[in-house]
Amino acid sequence: xxxxxxxxxxxxxxxxFYPNFGGVENxxxxxxxxxxxxxxxxxxxxxxxxxxxxxRYMTNGLKVYYVPWKPFLMQNxxxxxxxxxxxxxxILIREKISLVxxxxxxxxxxxxxxxxxRTMGYKVIFTDHSLYGFxxxxxxxxxxxxxxxxxxxxxxxxxxxxxxxxxxxxSGLPPEKVFVIPNAVDTTMFKPAPERLSMDPIVIVVISRLxxxxxxxxxxxxxxxxxxxxPNVRFIIGxxxxxxxxxxxxxxxxxxxDRVDMLGAVPHAKVRSVLNSGHIFLNSSLTEAFCIAILEAxxxxxxxxxxxxGGVPEVLPDDMxxxxxxxxxxxxxxxxxxxxxxxxxDPQEMHRRMKEMYSWHxxxxxxxxxxxxxxxxxxxxxxxRLPRYLTCGAWAGKLFCLVMIIDFILWRLLQLWQxxxxxxxVPDFKRTELKRG
Amino acid sequence: xxxxxxxxxxDDTFLQEMVMNANVVKRDMLKVMLDSVSISQxxxxxxxxxxxxxxxxxxxxxxxxxIILDITLVGSGFxxxxxxAKMLSFKLLLNYAIKxxxxxxxxxxxxxxxxxxxxxxxxxxxxxxxxxxxxxHLFLHNYSGSTIKAPGALENPNLTSNISLNxxxxxxxxxxxxxxxxxxxxxxxxFSLQVFLFAPLITYCLKKYSFRLHLLFSFVLMALTLxxxxxxHKLLFVVLLGLxxxxxxxxxxxxxxxxxxxxxxxxxxxxAKLCFNITD
Numbered sequence: 001x002x003x004x005x006x007x008x009x010x011x012x013x014x015x016x017f018y019p020n021f022g023g024v025e026n027x028x029x030x031x032x033x034x035x036x037x038x039x040x041x042x043x044x045x046x047x048x049x050x051x052x053x054x055x056r057y058m059t060n061g062l063k064v065y066y067v068p069w070k071p072f073l074m075q076n077x078x079x080x081x082x083x084x085x086x087x088x089x090x091i092l093i094r095e096k097i098s099l100v101x102x103x104x105x106x107x108x109x110x111x112x113x114x115x116x117x118r119t120m121g122y123k124v125i126f127t128d129h130s131l132y133g134f135x136x137x138x139x140x141x142x143x144x145x146x147x148x149x150x151x152x153x154x155x156x157x158x159x160x161x162x163x164x165x166x167x168x169x170x171s172g173l174p175p176e177k178v179f180v181i182p183n184a185v186d187t188t189m190f191k192p193a194p195e196r197l198s199m200d201p202i203v204i205v206v207i208s209r210l211x212x213x214x215x216x217x218x219x220x221x222x223x224x225x226x227x228x229x230x231p232n233v234r235f236i237i238g239x240x241x242x243x244x245x246x247x248x249x250x251x252x253x254x255x256x257x258d259r260v261d262m263l264g265a266v267p268h269a270k271v272r273s274v275l276n277s278g279h280i281f282l283n284s285s286l287t288e289a290f291c292i293a294i295l296e297a298x299x300x301x302x303x304x305x306x307x308x309x310g311g312v313p314e315v316l317p318d319d320m321x322x323x324x325x326x327x328x329x330x331x332x333x334x335x336x337x338x339x340x341x342x343x344x345x346d347p348q349e350m351h352r353r354m355k356e357m358y359s360w361h362x363x364x365x366x367x368x369x370x371x372x373x374x375x376x377x378x379x380x381x382x383x384x385r386l387p388r389y390l391t392c393g394a395w396a397g398k399l400f401c402l403v404m405i406i407d408f409i410l411w412r413l414l415q416l417w418q419x420x421x422x423x424x425x426v427p428d429f430k431r432t433e434l435k436r437g
Numbered sequence: 438x439x440x441x442x443x444x445x446x447x448d449d450t451f452l453q454e455m456v457m458n459a460n461v462v463k464r465d466m467l468k469v470m471l472d473s474v475s476i477s478q479x480x481x482x483x484x485x486x487x488x489x490x491x492x493x494x495x496x497x498x499x500x501x502x503x504i505i506l507d508i509t510l511v512g513s514g515f516x517x518x519x520x521x522a523k524m525l526s527f528k529l530l531l532n533y534a535i536k537x538x539x540x541x542x543x544x545x546x547x548x549x550x551x552x553x554x555x556x557x558x559x560x561x562x563x564x565x566x567x568x569x570x571x572x573x574h575l576f577l578h579n580y581s582g583s584t585i586k587a588p589g590a591l592e593n594p595n596l597t598s599n600i601s602l603n604x605x606x607x608x609x610x611x612x613x614x615x616x617x618x619x620x621x622x623x624x625x626x627x628f629s630l631q632v633f634l635f636a637p638l639i640t641y642c643l644k645k646y647s648f649r650l651h652l653l654f655s656f657v658l659m660a661l662t663l664x665x666x667x668x669x670h671k672l673l674f675v676v677l678l679g680l681x682x683x684x685x686x687x688x689x690x691x692x693x694x695x696x697x698x699x700x701x702x703x704x705x706x707x708x709a710k711l712c713f714n715i716t717d
Contacts, residue, residue: 163706165706166704169455177445179444217711307709309705
């Protein structure tokens with residue numbers, strides 16, 4: 001047995017993974033890398049992307065199963081309730097998994113995997129990365145599905161305290177089951193420029209998807225006002241999206257072509273160089289569970305101006321961020337304050353503080369505590385688990401119970417057809433440490 | 438991130454900033470019942486239109502009666518508008534008169550086409566289609582305002598009110614195509630279009646002018662409709678009476694009963710609302 005004592009085999013499941021880039025994707029990848037360094041075994045499962053289907057290996061032997069299901073809506077696989085049961089069972093037995101960790105409430109593959117893993121008796125953990133509302137029809141359905149999945153989850157993780165409150169309200173979980181582990185940033189990749197930029201012109205950087213949710217409309221109101229008040233301020237806007245047209249129109253209308261640069265979509269590798277060309281980072285999102293973009297900016301030594309929404313106030317200490325209401329005049333006021341305190345900011349000092357406060361190794365250690373806690377929970381049979389689903393609602397509770405019973409029956413049938421002993425387990429290979437000469 | 442605390446530590450500040458039921462309006466039974474009178478008023482108007490259609494198809498009403506009815510409706514509509522909306526400009530009235538005469542002439546010229554529109558379709562299909570269209574019209578109708586923009590109305594018509602208006606117009610055309618003579622076709626289409634296009638506007642102006650007048654008008658209308666339907670068909674009378682009782686008495690009580698289950702949650706996790714309008 002090559003897995004040492006106290007080390008776990010973890011299956012990360014989500015619809016969102018490399019080759020897509022985003023908050024959830026980076027979180028899964030970096031967390032997996034740090035867990036590998038701590039000695040655990042990590043396997044990732046996601047759906048196939050274009051031609052990328054089958055098994056792939058990433059850095060440090062991270063094995064990724066690109067299950068051949070094509071995404072059908074916004075990167076999600078088609079939700080067939082029991083269709084993923086055989087493949088998940090095969091992966092769990094082959095890789096000798098001890099617990100399953102699902103990410104993102106919006107991912108259908110995650111919900112199905114957690115459901116099947118619970119049926120087969122594995123411990124499951126769920127991490128929620130976003131905030132959702134309660135009143136529109138999409139959120140109501142999503143919350144019901146979440147209630148189903150979280151009715152029987154072993155432990156849950158949220159990325160901020162606001163996110164914890166939101167998840168507890170949406171799913172009815174007891175708050176003691178929810179752990180708050182914030183995201184982190186790779187400070188070795190995001191370093192400030194070696195030489196301090198000159199203060200004239202002052203450059204304000206915006207990097208985000210240009211959609212309604214990220215406050216692109218606020219930018220359209222704020223940028224002309226700031227350019228009018230401060231003749232020596234320039235803007236750099238990176239990112240693409242449906243609202244790009246409105247920003248271009250704003251540029252034309254106020255003749256700001258030489259003061260506002262629109263870079264289009266910025267690949268992840270180039271984000272650092274764009275950040276290093278600025279002094280201030282502006283984030284105008286209307287809702288954010290935990291904003292990693294702000295961490296990246298602070299790690300590069302930029303002063304942040306952001307809207308006070310969701311979990312943003314929990315991210316940075318008060319001297320590294322200026323918060324404003326999501327209102328154009330308040331944001332202009334905040335930018336004025338930021339420009340005033342800019343000379344007192346030292347980018348290298350900021351970077352050093354960020355290195356101490358946020359690191360993915362810390363996140364991995366705290367996640368490990370959650371895993372240990374989960375594995376110490378008792379095993380429960382189907383009959384002991386069913387009453388938890390009944391609390392989900394008068395009609396929904398009975399429906400969910402029925403779904404789980406059918407899942408259980410299908411699992412037993414699958415075991416009769418292809419017994420556990422016939423599934424070939426994957427041999428573990430030793431990773432030899434490279435000798436540094 | 439606080440040293441010395443577990444990651445799943447929950448203290449007193451948990452859910453402290455949650456606000457419950459911030460936007461919920463406490464409803465009063467009497468007010469809800471009075472508001473539901475506008476719904477039953479419109480139901481009665483549509484019932485009267487269907488009555489006129491039924492009598493015309495039975496040849497109980499003659500063409501002359503219909504033409505006189507049309508002119509009376511136009512006259513009284515204008516009278517009420519003048520009384521309530523106070524738009525007394527002569528130029529505007531002339532403008533309206535010209536538009537109305539164009540419309541009427543166009544309708545008269547097109548009535549031969551409507552006369553033979555559904556000649557090849559069986560009667561059963563027509564009755565079924567008309568019934569479903571009228572039900573659709575009632576279902577999607579905007580009871581709080583008027584699809585034709587009234588002077589001083591706040592909002593633009595939305596998709597469902599447009600669909601309901603179209604359904605009613607198509608229903609009147611289908612019924613008209615079943616009639617024997619062209620003059621009848623012209624008269625019935627003119628009558629139906631007048632009611633469906635302008636009745637919401639007139640009732641809206643009336644309601645804005647004086648609530649008592651609105652209530653009086655509604656009760657008179659309900660009494661008139663019930664008597665006419667009683668004379669036509671007893672079962673339909675029972676159905677209409679049941680519907681009116683349901684809308685005016687049962688529904689307000691039900692609404693107030695289930696209002697106590699309302700649970701609206703707001704907090705720092707909500708998406709921020711922009712305080713300005715996005716002009717494209």
